Amino acid sequence: MVETRHCEQQTAMSWPCAGEGGRTGDWRSMKPVLDPAKCIAAKKDSIVCMLCWVFCPDNVITRTAPPEIDLExxxxxxxxxxxxxxxxxxxxxxxxGQPALNVEETGCDV
Ligand code: SF4
Ligand code: SF4
Incomplete structure (x- = not known):
């Protein structure tokens, strides 16, 4: 019998957690911003579309209307x-939207 975590599913699933390099959000250079005014699920106030939830490889988008993204x-x-x-x-x-750091503030001596 295949071990399952939270339900009877026996499909491969990933769950966000800190790895050896820390939380993946720590080294991200670009971040997603969701506009609820354009989101189909948000506009219908229903769990529809959800393609972002389906395809996110890190399972950090909620299956909600609107979806929420865990930037951690x-x-x-x-x-x-x-x-x-x-x-x-x-x-x-x-x-x-944040002020650029100068070299001293970054702590980088290169
Ligand atoms: S549910 Fe996700 S993929 Fe669908 S419209 Fe909203 S943000 Fe886009
Ligand atoms: S698909 Fe998932 S991991 Fe990739 S940018 Fe979107 S929310 Fe982040």
């Missing part, structure tokens, strides 16, 4: 943006 573990691959049929998800630079 999102690695910024952009697949959710690619599969979204209504362009509700855009990828933006991780530090967008």
């Amino acid at each position: 573990y999102c690695k910024g691959c952009g697949i959710c943006m690619e599969v979204c049929p209504s362009q509700a998800i855009t990828m933006v630079p991780e530090n967008e």
